[in-house]
Structure formats: structure tokens, C-alpha cells
Amino acid sequence: MTTTPTAAGAATTERPVPRTTAPVTGATARPTTGRIPTIGGGPRRVRLAISRVDPWSVMKLAFLLSVAIGIMIVVAAIVVWFTLDSLHVFTQIDDLVTQVVGTESPLDILAYVSFExxxxxxxxxxxxxxxxxxxxxxxxxFLYNIVAALVGGVHVTMTDE
Known part of the structure; x- marks a missing residue:
């Protein structure tokens, strides 16, 4: 900081020029963010809008999640089958069907509910x-991107805790 004498002889302090966030090309300053000011030393909050979702990344994520769900379906079917088989549910249902329909019935429940x-x-x-x-x-x-272009997307407030 430099001091310059005034006419009365008192020294005044010059303040440095504030730094701008504008690019060197001389363009205007950057727009302000959607940051909501906080009072005190609490967590910062930022309000953002999700205006576009990349369909390729959604497809990759959905594929991986649906593969995981498909594996869970197969594993759950195996667990349920072994549980019902160990409780002899299939044989009891087959016995009930033969009692109701008769022994000459072509209906064989055990063939339909085999493990394979x-x-x-x-x-x-x-x-x-x-x-x-x-x-x-x-x-x-794709539909979200179309609707978000019309209405502005989903607004989300994020905090920094």
C-alpha cells in the first residue's frame, strides 16, 4: 500500500484494485452462482438445477443395475425353490391334486416345478x-431432457457439512 500526502498534510491509504473473475479478454464478470448466503459459520448451501441428464450414462448405469437385479431374481428363485422343496410343499400339492382329480390325471405338478x-x-x-x-x-x-428444456429442470439445494 502506498500513502499520498494530502493538502492538509495527513496521509491517506490507497486501497488496491479488487481482483475480478473476468477473463483476460476483457469480457464481463462471471455471473453469480445460486449460492444461498449463510449466517455465521454454518454449512454452505448451494442451489442447483439439474437441467440435463446424459442418456448414454443413464443407459450404462441402468444396464449395470438391471443386471444386478436380474442376478438377484435368479438367486431369489433358487432360494425359494430350495426352501419350498425342503418343506415338501411340491409333493403335498401333487398329492392334493391327485386326490382331487384322481390317479389317472395327466397333470403332474412335480414336472412343472422342477429345479431346472x-x-x-x-x-x-x-x-x-x-x-x-x-x-x-x-x-x-430423453423424456427428462425434453421436459427440463421446457420447465427448467429439477432444483436441488446441496449443503456442505
């Missing part, structure tokens, strides 16, 4: 789940 058919059906449901969830999430991202 149950796991195959659960795998088929898991594969269909992967395709449907991935496609629906990607279409949802």
Missing part, C-alpha cells in the same frame, strides 16, 4: 428385465 425349469424361467425373467429396464431408463432420460 424354475431356474430357466427365472433366468428368462432376468434377461427380459435387463432389456426392459435399460430401455425404459434411457427413454426416461
Amino acid at each position: 425349469k424354475t431356474v430357466s424361467a427365472a433366468t428368462l425373467v432376468g434377461v427380459i428385465d435387463v432389456f426392459l429396464l435399460t430401455a425404459l431408463a434411457t427413454i426416461g432420460a
Whole structure:
């Protein structure tokens, strides 16, 4: 800081020129952020708007999550099948059907609920789940981008704790 004498002989202090955040090209200063001022030393809060979602990243994330859900479907079907088989539920249902319909019935419950058919059906449901969830999430991202362009997106307030 420099001092300059005044006409009365008293010294005054010059303040340095404040730094700007404008680029060197001489453009105007940056716009202010959506930061909400805080009182005291509390956490900072920032208000943001999610105005666009990248459909490619949504598709990748939805694919990985739907693969995980498909694996959980297959594992859950196996656990349920082993639980019901160990409780002899399938044989009791088969005995009930033979008592009601008769012994000459071509209906064999145990053939329909075999382990291989149950796991195959659960795998088929898991594969269909992967395709449907991935496609629906990607279409949802495209639709969100269209709607967000019209209304401005979703506003979110984030805090720094």
C-alpha cells in the first residue's frame, strides 16, 4: 500500500484494485452462482438445477443395475425353490391334486416345478428385465431432457457439512 500526502498534510491509504473473475479478454464478470448466503459459520448451501441428464450414462448405469437385479431374481428363485422343496410343499400339492382329480390325471405338478425349469424361467425373467429396464431408463432420460428444456429442470439445494 502506498500513502499520498494530502493538502492538509495527513496521509491517506490507497486501497488496491479488487481482483475480478473476468477473463483476460476483457469480457464481463462471471455471473453469480445460486449460492444461498449463510449466517455465521454454518454449512454452505448451494442451489442447483439439474437441467440435463446424459442418456448414454443413464443407459450404462441402468444396464449395470438391471443386471444386478436380474442376478438377484435368479438367486431369489433358487432360494425359494430350495426352501419350498425342503418343506415338501411340491409333493403335498401333487398329492392334493391327485386326490382331487384322481390317479389317472395327466397333470403332474412335480414336472412343472422342477429345479431346472424354475431356474430357466427365472433366468428368462432376468434377461427380459435387463432389456426392459435399460430401455425404459434411457427413454426416461430423453423424456427428462425434453421436459427440463421446457420447465427448467429439477432444483436441488446441496449443503456442505
